[in-house]
Amino acid sequence: MTGRELITGAQNTWCPGCGNFTIQHTLKTILAGMEKEGKSLDNVVLVSGIGCHAKIADYLNINSFYSLHGRTIPVATGLKLANPDLTVICCCGDGDCYAEGLDHLLFAAKRNIDITVIVHDNRVYGLTTGQYTPTSPLGYKGKSTPLGTAEYPVNPLELVLASGATYIARGYSKKMPQLESLIRGGISHRGFALIDVLQICATFFPAAGYYSERVYDLGDHDRSDFSKACLKMREWDYSGDAKIVLGVFYERKLPTFDEKMAVTPLPDEEREERIRTFLATRT
Ligand code: SF4
Secondary structure, eight states: OOOOOBBBBSSSOOTTTHHHHHHHHHHHHHHHHHTTTTTOOEEEEEEEEEEGGGGGHHHOOOOOEEOOOOOOOHHHHHHHOTTTTTTEEEEHHIIIIIIIHHHHHHHHHTTTTHHHHHEEEOOOOTTSSSBTTTTTTTTBBTBBBBBBBOSOOHHHHHHHHHHSSSSEEEEETOHHHHHHEEEEHHHSSSSSSEEEEOOOOOOTTOOOHHHHHHEEOOOOOTTTHHHHHHHHHHTTSSSSSSSSEEEEEEEOOOHHHHHHOOOOOOOOHHHHHHHHHHHHHOO
């Protein structure tokens, strides 16, 4: 199917001003571009988790899998292994991916499975009205921490760098052209790609002023330099007043898990015969 309308008719229930709109429209632009370049969108699958971000599976008119909380990555891994021709994109939340799904994230990075993970990092559980997540800043006051969190946030970029991810970037939902280039780069990269998107939650973490004063573009640099990427990632620790780097921190070409696991499919007749034989042993 080509020339499809990429936004569905589903009622959109995101709050006005939510950064999810930017991510949705960025993906729409990228998908339309892929189709123009001759790629069939029938071979693209979007996997979402649970949270405000996950509604994107209802709003974008492509194949999608609305998975469980924290389980976007295992679903995406299964899809990619079953059909390596698919382009598999995960949209997850920060609570979804950096809390419940953290082990899946680290192992997917370690395996270098060829999927693209876009984290809608609004740094709060928005759908459940504002509890703190692993990237909420120290002292964040929400429903579960009325006096402020007593925990330091994690730096997810450092975590995936240490785990083996081969494309790591950070974008911002108010910098749409750059975000488009970061996500496009992640999708065309062969290997595990993570794009952490500082996504404005207009209702529970309206941090646009804070981000807009601090963000700057990393620009051109040697993306294969692990140590420099790590230093750049550490400039801002998801708290405090430091400047916030946006861009691609790290990129490297390595064999992917799906390439290493690839098996030549059996001819249809032989596969059916094997299934018949297997089933016969069960009766
Ligand atoms: Fe967006 Fe926050 Fe509203 Fe959820 S609660 S839809 S993240 S603004």
